[in-house]
Amino acid sequence: MSDDRRLDVLRAIVEDYVATQEPVGSRSLLERHQLGVSPATVRNDMAALEEEGYLTQPHTSAGRIPTDKGYRMFVDRLSTVKALSPAERRAIETFLTGAVDVDDVVQRSVKVLAQLTNQVAIVQYPSLTRSTVRHIEVVALEGARVLLVVITSSGRVEQRIVELVSTPDEELIANLRSRITHATMGERLPEASLRLADLIQTFDIADRPIVTSIVTTLTHTFSNERSDERIAVGGTANLARFGSDFDTAIKPVLEAIEEQVVLLKLLGEATSGLTVRIGSETGHERLASTAVISTAYGADDLALATLGTVGPTRMDYPATMAAVSAVARYVGRTLADN
Amino acid sequence: MSDDRRLDVLRAIVEDYVATQEPVGSRSLLERHQLGVSPATVRNDMAALEEEGYLTQPHTSAGRIPTDKGYRMFVDRLSTVKALSPAERRAIETFLTGAVDVDDVVQRSVKVLAQLTNQVAIVQYPSLTRSTVRHIEVVALEGARVLLVVITSSGRVEQRIVELVSTPDEELIANLRSRITHATMGERLPEASLRLADLIQTFDIADRPIVTSIVTTLTHTFSNERSDERIAVGGTANLARFGSDFDTAIKPVLEAIEEQVVLLKLLGEATSGLTVRIGSETGHERLASTAVISTAYGADDLALATLGTVGPTRMDYPATMAAVSAVARYVGRTLADN
DNA sequence: ACTGGCACTTGACCGGCGAGAGTGCCAAAG
DNA sequence: CTTTGGCACTCTCGCCGGTCAAGTGCCAGT
Numbered sequence: 001m002s003d004d005r006r007l008d009v010l011r012a013i014v015e016d017y018v019a020t021q022e023p024v025g026s027r028s029l030l031e032r033h034q035l036g037v038s039p040a041t042v043r044n045d046m047a048a049l050e051e052e053g054y055l056t057q058p059h060t061s062a063g064r065i066p067t068d069k070g071y072r073m074f075v076d077r078l079s080t081v082k083a084l085s086p087a088e089r090r091a092i093e094t095f096l097t098g099a100v101d102v103d104d105v106v107q108r109s110v111k112v113l114a115q116l117t118n119q120v121a122i123v124q125y126p127s128l129t130r131s132t133v134r135h136i137e138v139v140a141l142e143g144a145r146v147l148l149v150v151i152t153s154s155g156r157v158e159q160r161i162v163e164l165v166s167t168p169d170e171e172l173i174a175n176l177r178s179r180i181t182h183a184t185m186g187e188r189l190p191e192a193s194l195r196l197a198d199l200i201q202t203f204d205i206a207d208r209p210i211v212t213s214i215v216t217t218l219t220h221t222f223s224n225e226r227s228d229e230r231i232a233v234g235g236t237a238n239l240a241r242f243g244s245d246f247d248t249a250i251k252p253v254l255e256a257i258e259e260q261v262v263l264l265k266l267l268g269e270a271t272s273g274l275t276v277r278i279g280s281e282t283g284h285e286r287l288a289s290t291a292v293i294s295t296a297y298g299a300d301d302l303a304l305a306t307l308g309t310v311g312p313t314r315m316d317y318p319a320t321m322a323a324v325s326a327v328a329r330y331v332g333r334t335l336a337d338n
Numbered sequence: 339m340s341d342d343r344r345l346d347v348l349r350a351i352v353e354d355y356v357a358t359q360e361p362v363g364s365r366s367l368l369e370r371h372q373l374g375v376s377p378a379t380v381r382n383d384m385a386a387l388e389e390e391g392y393l394t395q396p397h398t399s400a401g402r403i404p405t406d407k408g409y410r411m412f413v414d415r416l417s418t419v420k421a422l423s424p425a426e427r428r429a430i431e432t433f434l435t436g437a438v439d440v441d442d443v444v445q446r447s448v449k450v451l452a453q454l455t456n457q458v459a460i461v462q463y464p465s466l467t468r469s470t471v472r473h474i475e476v477v478a479l480e481g482a483r484v485l486l487v488v489i490t491s492s493g494r495v496e497q498r499i500v501e502l503v504s505t506p507d508e509e510l511i512a513n514l515r516s517r518i519t520h521a522t523m524g525e526r527l528p529e530a531s532l533r534l535a536d537l538i539q540t541f542d543i544a545d546r547p548i549v550t551s552i553v554t555t556l557t558h559t560f561s562n563e564r565s566d567e568r569i570a571v572g573g574t575a576n577l578a579r580f581g582s583d584f585d586t587a588i589k590p591v592l593e594a595i596e597e598q599v600v601l602l603k604l605l606g607e608a609t610s611g612l613t614v615r616i617g618s619e620t621g622h623e624r625l626a627s628t629a630v631i632s633t634a635y636g637a638d639d640l641a642l643a644t645l646g647t648v649g650p651t652r653m654d655y656p657a658t659m660a661a662v663s664a665v666a667r668y669v670g671r672t673l674a675d676n
Numbered sequence: 677a678c679t680g681g682c683a684c685t686t687g688a689c690c691g692g693c694g695a696g697a698g699t700g701c702c703a704a705a706g
Numbered sequence: 707c708t709t710t711g712g713c714a715c716t717c718t719c720g721c722c723g724g725t726c727a728a729g730t731g732c733c734a735g736t
Contacts (some may be wrong), residue, residue, distance in 0.1 A: 023698090025697065025698050025699085026698075026699085027697080027698075028697090028698095037709075037710090038709070038710055038711075039698095039710090039711095040709075040710055040711070040712090041708085041709055041710070043698090043699065043700075044700095044708090044709085046699090047699085047700075057698095057699085058718095059716090059717060059718070060698085060699070060700095060715095060716055060717060061697070061698045061699055061700095061715080061716045061717045061718080062697080062698065062699090062717070062718075063697080063698065063699095137477070137479055137485060139475075139477040139485065141475060147475060147477065147487065149485060149497065151499075157497055157499075159487065159495060159497055234596070235596070236574060236592050236595060236596065237589070237592040237593045237595070237596045239592060240584070240588075240589045240592065240593075246578070246584060250578075251575070251578045254574050254575040254577065254578065255575045255578075257574060257575070258572070258573070258574065258575045361729090363728065363729050363730085364729075364730080365728075365729075366728085366729095375678075375679090376678070376679050376680075377679090377680095377729095378678075378679055378680070378681090378731095378732095379677085379678055379679070381729085381730065381731075382677095382678085382731095384730090385730090385731080395729095395730090396687095397685090397686065397687070398684095398685055398686065398729090398730070399684080399685045399686045399687080399728075399729050399730055399731095400686075400687075400728080400729070400730090401728080401729065401730095
């Protein structure tokens, strides 16, 4: 028995099932694919594939549908990367180039990703803790107030206003500004926090209250977890395309979207490169019939956050995977540019 | 024929239908409500109500269900305001008090509103153009760069960095700061823009390029339409509760959420006070079986934006209306406080 | 104006039945 | 050993008809 042909059969079944959403039998399979063998042979192959766990039958005397393991094999070894069309590339580019700030980039990418894939798209906002310090500014306002501005490598601007116990003199502020800048420039935010903590000791004891107040505000800003948890979701209307199995396919996804923590877990484990989680691989029972495709994106070579799509396991993997990684690439480029 | 009793019948039907989601007949109506009359009498009333357009029958020999007009009558004249329970009030309060900034307030209110109403909740971010200027700061950074910070009455902080053609001297910056502050403080953003435009003329011709550059950046910031269009949506998982009529009840709502413009229109027409749009009153055919309840909210007495819920026409109007206005009140208070 | 009674309508539910699609297996042919 | 054609078998799906319960409309009587 030829192993090659058996894998061809598996591929054909996945492709057909994704296209028709219906269990595929030996006869109808041969109508769409020229495999050069008879239905009986295909049946034997199917039986073998089912034995090995790649296929399953909804019921006796129905066609076969792929199992999670079957999709996995398809993704790993059988699918050929589907390049995006030039039109699609252009769509991504024009969509993203109009963005005015980081938030806008994220919102636009969610939209374009949802449109390209016809699925639910998820984009995590660039992580603060994974960014580096691009610029820090310390500015005395009127009275005893000081304005702190942090600009990160991802282009995010955070500002805080600190109410000090006493009015600092010009010299101290200038001194602070240069030493803070020196200590943190180019550092990742967590490291920058450590450097800042060390910095306090180097100041005159009389200035400590003011310095401490400013530094702690900065470290709080650096480790603001809220912004690490933010995500944008789009394309929920595409859930309508998932078909009629509301309770198994649509409701769990909506619930996952509400529970942002779950989504973050699904996306967050993506280290680098494209990650595909199929059905049970997501680790969530409720998501048994959905698949998550995600990848990290970042400015330059620094991974800032992740983005991806959530869809039914019966999805067009090659196209979706291509779209996800293309959008990630463009988003990274856009963030690096501005 | 007693008009009063006929309206009692209508109210009873609306309440029963909302509770059971099934057409209500004369007999089962009397099992739940003591109207002191016989089923036959109720039937006559029902026939009259149907004649007048308040009720309809899915098919002959089924019970009646309210029409949009029936719900309208119920909302306008038949429903009694359902006060929130103390527990619910406390829930809103504790949920909102933890918020750290405006975005957080919006996201938390969307969540609490969705949970209270078991529906899809929508909160528009506080409008920039309807806010007033609370504080403006002009700060020289290193080189020819200037940092502008605007804090609005709604607590939003916007900052811009301007690259000037030449390095401004300290005096000019100080002058600018005080005159800009003087001209715009307490003004609404559109008016502040006008004042700023006038301001340019009052500066020495040599300083004009710098002043113009800063002022135009500010006016752009003031009229940033993007932030006026932003909305937060939550509780989409509650769509699952709408029942099984996916195409008529769930899909259109998801699509409307994607098309934020549609949502903004639905919310945005709310001037002040609670607005209820039932089915066809929404002006969107696709939303024929959904109702929108919205109200404006604001810090102090200034309407900043709107919030509300989207749900099936067969919803618990009194409870939802109470929740929407309560949340709006608390959100307004929270924004005014910080 | 209300009520009881009665005939009528209609969707929901159930069991049976035939058609269609698909399978598994076996014996024969390469 | 692999492939193939044939054949019996198994399910699901859609359809049909009958029964049931809920509900209506109407009419005559109070």
